[in-house]
Amino acid sequence: MKFYNREEELQILNVLNKQAEKSGRMTVITGRRRVGKTLLARQHARDKKHLYFFISKKSEKQLCDEFLSTVKQHFSIPVIGEIASFKDIFLLILNIARHEKIVLIIDEFQEFYHINPSVYSDIQNLWDQHKEDIQMHLLFIGSVYSLMVKLFESRKEPLFGRADRKMYIKPFSxxxxxxxxxxxxxxxxxxxxxxxxxxxxxxxxxxxxxxxxxxxxxxxxxxxLCKDSPFLFEGKHLLIEELGKEYGTYFSILELISSSKTSRSEIESIIGKNVGGHLNMMEDNYDIIQKIKPVNAKKNSRIQKYLIKDNFLNFWFRFIQKNRSAVETENFTYIKKIVERDFNSFAGYYLEKLFQEILIATGQYNKIGNYWEKGNLNEIDIVAVNDFDKEVLIAEVKLNPDKISLNKLKHKAEKLIGSYKHYNLSFEGFALDDIDKLI
Known part of the structure; x- marks a missing residue:
């Protein structure tokens, strides 16, 4: 597949690369696995002198042997003495960057945390010493969200405050x-x-x-949903390293959320224990779930739901992980029947989310969300607010356009309207065919 999108990200990287002609620049690229971080970095570096290091689960000495070989392939430089640590490799490249411009890409950078955490202090020390005298654009790529945040945003960590730019790569629109x-x-x-x-x-x-x-x-x-599908164990591969030994409890919670058990009380009544800490970790540390409230709710409102942020993971927990026994016995016909049975109710939320994303991309609104009242009454699919122009779009979204009723929508919005007394209100119904009008 050809390289799509990422024009804005490439422009940012090119600006940083230009700045690196005067002094070193450090960029951190994060995002979930498979989102295209490495491809983006390689696309940026393809017409530039660059080195690419992948931090695999090996000893530091093995990695250094690989990296030294890579350096020698690209640069004719004398190497004096043994190179046994990443500190030595990094210093070698910094010395090269004193004389010629270079892009250095270090992928899965968080893995040093398990190999030799002192590498981070070594990099910080050498970077501070040499940054002003080198022409280097240094790119760190990482997929384990919690570790990358810790490494670059915790004041206790040596690399805190060193990055010139932190980029979070999102899925395609x-x-x-x-x-x-x-x-x-x-x-x-x-x-x-x-x-x-x-x-x-x-x-x-x-x-x-x-x-x-x-x-x-x-x-x-x-x-x-077939034997040997690359998707069958994808959720496990994505999350186990992030969640650690307690992944079983986290998986149980995520399975419930994917099955529309979206309140903490519902989850705890089924699991049988307090899960507040787990929910907070998945929201704040792991970036797996999000807590949503009605669009007009106050900060201290207790009316809220938990949702899985990632579409694929939500599908995986709802239909693959939940039916793991059928996966193990390769009864994929059974799982497909479950998907067909539950699809319309499952897909409704994603139709709302799809149109919300499309409306966000228009740049017309500063706030877009859902609305509902206590007990999930008077649910409204989309409320899009423009506080500057004092406009509110209230919309219903249906797979079947014949089921859209603006009169019912206006009735459900009676209490909501009270929050926007001096705004111009518009009511809309969206169905799949309306996608072509908006994108």
Whole structure:
């Protein structure tokens, strides 16, 4: 699949690279696995003198042997003495950067935490000593969110405050998913919607499906839910390193959230223990879930829900992990029947989320969310607010446009309207075919 999007990110990296002609620049690139961090860095460096180091689970000495070999392939330099530590390698490259411009990419940077944490202090010390005298753009890439935040945002860590730019790479927008489908001659609003549900715009997932010419609902389900599918254990591969030994409890919570048990009280009544700490960790440290409130709620409001942020993970916990026994016995027909049975109720939230993302991309609103009242009464799919122009869009979203009723929507919004007395209100109904009007 060709390289899509990321124009804004590449522009930022190019500006930093230009600045690196005068003194060193450090950029941190984070984001969930498969989102395209490495591809972005390589795209940036492809026409520049660069080195790429991948921090795999090996000893420091083994890594240094690999890195030294890479350096020798690109630069004709004398190496005096033994290179046995990353400190030695880094100093060697800093000395090269005194005389010529270089981009250094260090991928899975958080792995040094398990190999030799003192590397971070060594890098900080050497960077502080040499930054002003080198022409280097140093890129650190990391996939374990909690560790990367700790390394660069905790005041106790040596690299705190050293990064010139921290970039969080997001999945592709609905507009880019549409572009990919159009390039493959497979665009329909429904195909876009189903790809959005399954992939959430994650580039690697889109690439896998595109390489297999898999774009419609049936072919996607047949590919995702089959023996040896790369998606069957993907959720486990993504999260176990992040969540650690207690992943079993976290998985139980996530499975419940994916099945619409979205309040803390519901989760605790089923699990049978306090999960407040686990919810806080997944929201604040691991960036897996988010807590949402009605769009007009006050900060101290207790009306709230927990949702899984990642579309694929939500699908994986709802249909794959929840039916792990069927996966183990390779009864994928059974799982597909479950998907077909539950699809409409499951997909409703993602249709709301899809249109919310599309509206966010218009730049017309400063606040977009949902609305509901205590007991999940008077639920409204989309409330989009422009506080500057004093405008509010209140919208209902349905798979079937015949089920949209603006009169019912206005009735449900009676209490909500009280929060926006001096705003211009508009009421809309959105269905799948409206995607083409907006993107």
């Amino acid at each position: 609905p507009r880019i998913i549409k572009e990919i489908l159009c390039d493959h001659g497979a665009y329909t609003p429904y195909n876009l919607f189903f790809l959005y549900i399954i992939t959430g715009g994650i580039p690697r997932y889109l690439e896998i499906l595109a390489d297999n010419n898999t774009f419609d609902r049936n072919s996607i389900l047949n590919f995702v």
